[in-house]
Amino acid sequence: MFVARSIAADHNxxxxxxxxxxxxxxxxxxxxxxxxxxxxxxxxxEWRCTANWKTHSGSVWKVTWAHPEFGQVLATCSYDRMATxxxxxxxxxxxxxxxxxxxxxxxRGQSHWIKRTSLxxxxxxxxxxxxxxxxxxxxxxxxxxxxxxRVYEAPDVMNLSQWSLQSDINCRMxxxxxxxxxxxxxxxxPMLAVxxxxxxxxxxxxxxxxxxxxxxxxxxRIETVVTVVDPVHDLAFAPSVGRxxxxxxxxxxxxxxxxxxxxxxxxxxxxxxMEWLL
Numbered sequence: 001m002f003v004a005r006s007i008a009a010d011h012n013x014x015x016x017x018x019x020x021x022x023x024x025x026x027x028x029x030x031x032x033x034x035x036x037x038x039x040x041x042x043x044x045x046e047w048r049c050t051a052n053w054k055t056h057s058g059s060v061w062k063v064t065w066a067h068p069e070f071g072q073v074l075a076t077c078s079y080d081r082m083a084t085x086x087x088x089x090x091x092x093x094x095x096x097x098x099x100x101x102x103x104x105x106x107x108r109g110q111s112h113w114i115k116r117t118s119l120x121x122x123x124x125x126x127x128x129x130x131x132x133x134x135x136x137x138x139x140x141x142x143x144x145x146x147x148x149x150r151v152y153e154a155p156d157v158m159n160l161s162q163w164s165l166q167s168d169i170n171c172r173m174x175x176x177x178x179x180x181x182x183x184x185x186x187x188x189x190p191m192l193a194v195x196x197x198x199x200x201x202x203x204x205x206x207x208x209x210x211x212x213x214x215x216x217x218x219x220x221r222i223e224t225v226v227t228v229v230d231p232v233h234d235l236a237f238a239p240s241v242g243r244x245x246x247x248x249x250x251x252x253x254x255x256x257x258x259x260x261x262x263x264x265x266x267x268x269x270x271x272x273x274m275e276w277l278l
């Protein structure tokens with residue numbers, strides 16, 4: 001049985017996204033008021049706001065946590081055409097802020113979120129940002145209203161100020177959301193799904209699935225969901241939990257779940273069979 005519990009978030013405008021950390025003990029919210037708030041779950045079961053700061057000069061569409069292996073790291077994206085990476089630093093006993101690659105003065109036990117970098121390659125609103133599976137290292141992907149997906153990597157996880165653009169994909173449709181497939185192995189390379197909220201008709205569908213080819217070092221479109229013709233607002237791959245196929249949930253006019261079945265798993269470039277789950 002699920003019990004709903006409300007939180008007085010006190011944002012001054014519409015809340016666009018809510019994200020749990022890996023352990024479900026921390027929560028981040030973002031809003032059109034250009035701020036992000038971080039909430040910590042207390043022992044009494046109550047959520048308390050422990051950080052609140054202005055992150056962008058436009059509406060903040062999405063917020064996401066990196067895997068805790070890389071520290072307490074957030075990424076945000078905004079209408080201001082930027083994606084930004086933030087790192088939490090906590091003041092130790094001496095009052096010095098401790099964290100990967102940074103420092104400064106602060107009150108003992110108080111946390112501060114430091115902007116490590118802003119990714120400014122997009123010429124239009126950055127509509128989604130997601131960290132890659134930790135097996136790929138510290139990577140993140142962004143998508144934009146101009147139809148571009150960009151994949152960045154931090155070559156030194158101790159220096160989050162330096163990120164390099166690894167790949168860009170022109171999807172040729174306005175993009176609203178993306179999802180990494182976190183269930184991959186050596187036979188099935190990294191995979192991304194992207195969705196479009198373009199209200200106009202499209203002969204190529206609103207959802208595309210891409211796979212990374214190590215040989216050519218390029219992302220290749222391997223599947224198009226032509227049956228989804230309404231604007232897509234969100235999508236997500238499900239964890240595999242031992243399944244021999246992948247599940248992709250799509251939030252459009254209704255919710256659809258698609259099953260991707262590799263036909264020849266021994267091949268590096270997978271071939272897929274697609275089915276609807278009713």
